[in-house]
Amino acid sequence: MQFDYLVFIGRFQPFHQGHQYVIRQALQHAKQVIVLVGSANSPRTLSNPFDFFERCSMILGSFATDDASRIICVPLADAIYNDNRWLLDAQRCIMDNTDDGANIAIIGHDKDESSYYLGLFPQYGSFLVENFENLSATPLRHAYFGDDDAARDRAYARMTDASRQFLQAFMQTPDYAALKQQLGEIQRYQAAWQHAPYPPIFTTTDALIVQSGHILLIERGGDYGQGLYALPGGFVDPHENLLSACLREVHEETNLPIDAQTLTSHLKASQTFDAPKRSQRGRTITTVYYFQLPATAQLPVLTAGDDAKRAFWLPLAKLDGQQMFEDHYSIICKMLGI
Template sequence: MSELIAKDLDQKDNKHYKYLVFIGRFQPFHSGHKAVIDEALKRADEVIMLIGSANLPRSLRNPFTVEERTAMIKGAYSKDEAARIHCVALDDALYNDTRWLKYVQAGVRSVTGDLHADIGLIGHSKDSSSYYLSLFPNWASVAVPNYQNLSATPIRDSYLMGATPTPERTPESTRKVLNEFKTSADYKQLNEEAGFIDTYKKQWEAAPYPPTFMTADALVVQSGHILLVERRSMPGRGLWALPGGFLNPKETLFDACIRELREETRLKVPEPVLRGSCHSQHTFDDPYRSARGRTITQAFYLHLKNDAKGLPKVKGGDDAAQAFWLPLAELNAKMMFEDHYAIITKMVGL
């Protein structure tokens, strides 16, 4: 009996698929990722690369566009092999697993045309970010070992601080894209921000354990418009953000929200009205939401009543270069700081 079971498992391990799906951010694409694709090309007719964190602004965690990552991936293979690799952009959906699963299904279907085709997921369980391997019960899971224990994070971090990636960790195609990107204004800004974050984190090196920061954000909506600020300083200089900031030692989270809102926007609404307009609140605690370190925020949704006189006047102050009302239809994930777009879609229900 045990011999029959072993034979059955061996047949499953050697199964050939029509499609194998590899989900990742590939920031950047390294030799460990390539090892997974190499195996997928052996085990499937076609490989679907779902390239995550698409349609976001460049940041220390996500510095490269989908197009740049596609060039890294396809450039590592011959013309015939590259033709079997389909690179598809995959948007994030922080705080909404159901929406993210829908995005994955749509991305796969854009290639296969049928979600009931012979499809498998390939990857390795690196950490909690690989939990997706268990979210698709209708698709087989193909596990592969971690190649030389490689991770994109140290490669990316050292590169943004000025180092040159090595052939031992990255394919030539990746190094080509990185070398070209290093001459750009975008790299210069990210390099400056990486230095800022490095200095910022060194302030806490003597702490007995890594600090956790607490912030409060204000999500203010009136008449189909949302109140945003443009960030004046790093990190995220020039990006749009919710008004908010760090909690002071002797204030509640809601008090911090109201204080930061008034400091950054000079919103012409009486404080009692603001306090009485709180519709809901929610905690946002994705471990990677901030480059500064573990930062948990409490967001408060303030829904102001429609007013025939129009939207209240605002003016940028404190850490905000400007404050402005934006129609909800004009929200753009590529312009939003950290996870603020995900916060808005979660709380407003967009």
């Protein structure tokens, strides 16, 4: 074998024949194949509809038993606003599953998004393969959640047998129904501005409020992001500046019993977050205000309002990216340095 390990990095949402082709090539040239399954800490959304274990099942089920025994699936978390954190996690994933002195390379294409990964690991070699029929998971995923049965059948034809069987079974689950409902909410939202002369850019603000090792969160109501935890925040009204909008949203969604002037006196920092795909509803840029309240033996009582189902204090140790709305987990980690 040319390599001890070949490493394939991707999200595999879902796993299709193009992914299978890359791993088959890897199996021919390496003793073992490490598959870093990205976005492993993300909640179930239309962009990331399948969790780590479901994707592992599709991947390993797409190969004969002997080949599957040589494939190691490893979860890799997102760190949207911290490239060094992501690289550190990826390096650890590789080192924890390889032997010292092993011959390791990153496998991928040289003319698609996977080529980005090839340049991030100079300590390893790279092994280039062709892009099998230029397949991409994004249009296949769109067809799967769409209403065009013929398009969905064409997408199924590009899946592996294991992926197709999983996807057909997944369609019968409450999770699929919830994602379809979320898609409808997004489509209704986008329909409101579909005749605009150019795609709008939305401006929002969010509040990151910490006290005594706890963070103030809401549980979202409504169809979009229902049940996920989020920072209190929302859209900026035409007459407001950003900080005023943030303070208003905190009051409306949590009824935090601290007046705006006092809360502002505890403002530690603010930062703008503008990842182009941070919201599925459309291009949305948010400014987050970080307030550090004085330590106290009893946290302020909260009462949910507006579109928040619940307002609550969560210990920082219980933060879980899989439970957080959009990029809010990455925002919290970035601003708090955790």
